[in-house]
Amino acid sequence: AQSVTQPDIHITVSEGASLELRCNYSYGATPYLFWYVQSPGQGLQLLLKYFSGDTLVQGIKGFEAEFKRSQSSFNLRKPSVHWSDAAEYFCAVGAGNKLTFGGGTRVLVKP
Amino acid sequence: DTEVTQTPKHLVMGMTNKKSLKCEQHMGHRAMYWYKQKAKKPPELMFVYSYEKLSINESVPSRFSPECPNSSLLNLHLHALQPEDSALYLCASSQNRDRSEKLFFGSGTQLSVL
Numbered sequence: 001a002q003s004v005t006q007p008d009i010h011i012t013v014s015e016g017a018s019l020e021l022r023c024n025y026s027y028g029a030t031p032y033l034f035w036y037v038q039s040p041g042q043g044l045q046l047l048l049k050y051f052s053g054d055t056l057v058q059g060i061k062g063f064e065a066e067f068k069r070s071q072s073s074f075n076l077r078k079p080s081v082h083w084s085d086a087a088e089y090f091c092a093v094g095a096g097n098k099l100t101f102g103g104g105t106r107v108l109v110k111p
Numbered sequence: 112d113t114e115v116t117q118t119p120k121h122l123v124m125g126m127t128n129k130k131s132l133k134c135e136q137h138m139g140h141r142a143m144y145w146y147k148q149k150a151k152k153p154p155e156l157m158f159v160y161s162y163e164k165l166s167i168n169e170s171v172p173s174r175f176s177p178e179c180p181n182s183s184l185l186n187l188h189l190h191a192l193q194p195e196d197s198a199l200y201l202c203a204s205s206q207n208r209d210r211s212e213k214l215f216f217g218s219g220t221q222l223s224v225l
Contacts (some may be wrong), residue, residue, distance in 0.1 A: 036216075043115070043201055043216035044154070090153055098167070101153035101215060 002027040002093045004102035013081050021076040021105050023091030032094035035065055036101075039087045039099040047089075052073065061085070065109040083109045114212050114216035124141045124170070126192060134185040134202030143185040144178060146201040154201055156176045160185060161207065192224045 005027045013019050025031055032051050036044040048059025055067040065080045074091060086109040091102040123128050133180045142161045146154040153184065159167035159180040174196075176188040185202055202217040 041199070041219070041221060043117075043203075043218045044214075045216070047214075064202070098156060098159075101155075103152075104153050 002031070002095055002100045003101055004091050004093050005100035006089075006091055008105045009103070010108065012110060013103045014110045015083050016080050017038050017110045019076075019081045019085070019107065021089050021107070023074045023102060024072050025074060025091070026072065027093050029094065029095075030047065033065075033067060034092040034094060034099070035059065035074075035076045035085075036090045036092060037061075037087050038090065039077070044090065050060070052099045081107075081109055083111070085109055086110075115202055115204055117200075117214050117217035117220050119220060120218065121221045121223075122223060124189065124192065125225050128192075129188070129190045132187040132200055132202075132222075133185075134217055135159040135183055136204045136215065137183055138204065138215065139206075140204035140215070141182060141207045142202040142205045142207070143179060144205075145185070146188055146203065146216075148201055148219070150198075159186075169219075170189065188221075192222075194224050197222055197224045 003025045007022050034049045035047040037047050038044045047063045048057050048065055048071045049104050050057045050067045063078050067074050088104045088106050092099045118133045118197050142157050145157040147157050148154040156169050157171045158177045163179045178186040199219045199221050201219045203214045205214050
């Protein structure tokens with residue numbers, strides 16, 4: 001069975017600074033990997049996904065993620081954070097039609 | 112139209128009430144999902160419908176009863192819920208059940224059981 005670990009529960013970053021969110025997965029085959037963002041009381045919005053090919057994936061809102069098979073990681077990055085990036089971020093691994101989510105990382109943005 | 116619409120947005124119900132959550136999409140997707148999300152926790156899969164047939168039930172208690180009357184609609188009927196069932200209930204859809212690469216989520220129904 002697949003599993004996802006997001007080691008950081010909270011991250012605080014200053015506006016304009018860079019952001020990196022960590023994600024480690026466990027899955028027996030080649031994984032489908034995703035990053036979702038959720039604002040309070042809202043649904044989830046897909047930021048980016050990885051299936052195969054180029055291990056550096058570009059997403060929406062200026063986010064990118066890098067798949068590293070040797071480290072079983074799929075970390076999310078943004079070079080310069082905006083106040084509107086404050087939200088909960090979930091990494092997920094997909095197998096067929098089932099998504100398994102990590103515990104989430106809450107991002108707080110300081111002015 | 113790339114939206115999944117859920118109603119109501121908020122619901123408060125007693126433990127003896129019967130209520131229903133509704134979800135609608137008009138993207139031609141043939142797989143629809145219910146997820147439950149407790150506060151400060153990740154979403155957890157409850158049910159998957161594929162071509163209007165229930166394909167996954169993640170051992171959900173029978174007080175939750177899903178229904179898929181057609182390819183655009185998904186309901187979740189609630190009866191005799193417990194306070195611990197209070198959560199955000201998220202509906203999602205995808206092109207078909209084998210393609211989890213693009214799940215579209217609704218904004219959810221925030222349910223409070225008193």
